[in-house]
Amino acid sequence: SYELTQSPSVSVSPGQTARITCSGDALPKKYTYWYQQKSGQAPVLVIYEDSKRPSGIPERLSGSTSGTMATLTISGAQVEDEADYYCYSSDSSGNHRVFGGGTKLTVL
Amino acid sequence: EVQLLESGGGLVQPGGSLRVSCAASGFTFSNYAMSWVRQAPGKGLEWVSVIGGSGTDTYYADSVKGRFTISRDNSKNTLYLQMNSLRGEDTALYYCAKVPVAVVQLERSWYFDVWGRGTLVTVSS
Numbered sequence: 030s031y032e033l034t035q036s037p038s039v040s041v042s043p044g045q046t047a048r049i050t051c052s053g054d055a056l057p058k059k060y061t062y063w064y065q066q067k068s069g070q071a072p073v074l075v076i077y078e079d080s081k082r083p084s085g086i087p088e089r090l091s092g093s094t095s096g097t098m099a100t101l102t103i104s105g106a107q108v109e110d111e112a113d114y115y116c117y118s119s120d121s122s123g124n125h126r127v128f129g130g131g132t133k134l135t136v137l
Numbered sequence: 138e139v140q141l142l143e144s145g146g147g148l149v150q151p152g153g154s155l156r157v158s159c160a161a162s163g164f165t166f167s168n169y170a171m172s173w174v175r176q177a178p179g180k181g182l183e184w185v186s187v188i189g190g191s192g193t194d195t196y197y198a199d200s201v202k203g204r205f206t207i208s209r210d211n212s213k214n215t216l217y218l219q220m221n222s223l224r225g226e227d228t229a230l231y232y233c234a235k236v237p238v239a240v241v242q243l244e245r246s247w248y249f250d251v252w253g254r255g256t257l258v259t260v261s262s
Contacts, residue, residue, distance in 0.1 A: 030199070060246040064182070071232060071252040072174075072182065083250070115182050123243035126198070128182040 031055065031120035033129035040135040047103040049132045051116030054097055061099035062117040063092055064128075065110075072115065076101060106136045139163040141233045141253030148259045153223050157256050159216040159233030167191070167211040170236035172249055173218050175229035185231070186218065187247070190239040201227075223260045230255040 033053040041047045051061060063076035074083055076092035079099065089104045099118075103110050116129040145157040159171070173185040186197045186207040195207050206219040216233055234249035241247055 060248075062248045064249075066182075071254050072249075073252070074248070074250050077248055077250070078246070117182075117184075117248060119246065123245065126184040126187075128184065131181045 031125040031127050033116050033118060033127055035114075035116060035129035035132045037130070038133045038135065040137070041106050043108060043136055044105050047106045047110070047134055047136070049101040049103075049114050049134065051099045051101075051118075051129045052097055053099075053116075053118060053127075053129075055121040056094060056097050056099055056118060058121050059118045059123075061092065061094060063099075063101045064115045064117065065112045066115065066131075067112045075114075103134070106134070108136050110134060111136050139235065139251045141235065141251060143231065143233050143253045143256035146231065146256030146258045148261065149223055150262050151224060151260055153260075154219070154221045155223065155258060156217055156219045157231055157258065159253055161214045161216065161233075161235070164235070166209075166214040168239055170194075170238055170241045170247065171207075171209060171216045172234045172236050173207060173216075174232045174234055174249065174252075175227075176232070176255070177226075177229045180229075183229075187236060187241050188216070189241050194241055196241065196243065220258070223258075225260050228258060228260045230257050 060078045064072040066072040080092040113131045140162045142160045172187040188207045204222045232255045233253040235251040237250045
């Protein structure tokens with residue numbers, strides 16, 4: 030099977046930059062997607078195709094990739110950005126669609 | 138506004154069966170693939186299955202292959218997941234999600250752009 034690896038938690042103060050990483054062997058060949066899930070709510074797409082932002086998502090959220098690592102950057106993090114963040118992608122064959130284990134972002 | 142409303146969850150015994158549904162509105166249902174994603178209590182997200190807009194192409198996660206069947210009724214704008222031979226590890230909140238393509242192909246990237254609020258399936262004796 031295929032795995033995407035995320036750090037379990039990231040903590041920043043309001044206004045600081047938060048970086049959430051996701052590593053996987055197939056990321057150089059496959060797009061990465063990012064989802065935000067606030068407590069008790071359904072996931073929301075915040076980044077698609079590595080770096081594109083859906084309408085309505087604040088510009089302070091951005092995505093990038095380099096080699097086998099994808100990064101979600103939240104510039105000037107705000108308290109309302111507190112959530113679990115999941116990356117999503119597939120292995121090189123496309124047979125396995127996986128989410129990372131999730132990163133809990135704390136802003137305080 | 139795109140809306141997805143899941144229903145049909147509940148308590149089922151190990152080895153039992155259950156069918157969950159997802160009613161879609163706000164978009165042309167048959168033009169889009171649909172998927173199920175689940176989340177065990179306190180755990181992360183797990184992709185379960187996807188079906189193309191026409192209903193002919195279906196794919197499953199290894200963990201449910203042979204036990205779960207995804208289907209859709211485009212005349213009713215409804216997505217289904219038939220779950221058989223249920224196990225304790227199938228206990229989860231099952232989300233319905235829209236996929237912004239009509240045809241899903243394994244070799245291509247696709248994703249979930251809109252999610253429902255989920256329906257809880259509990260497998261326990």
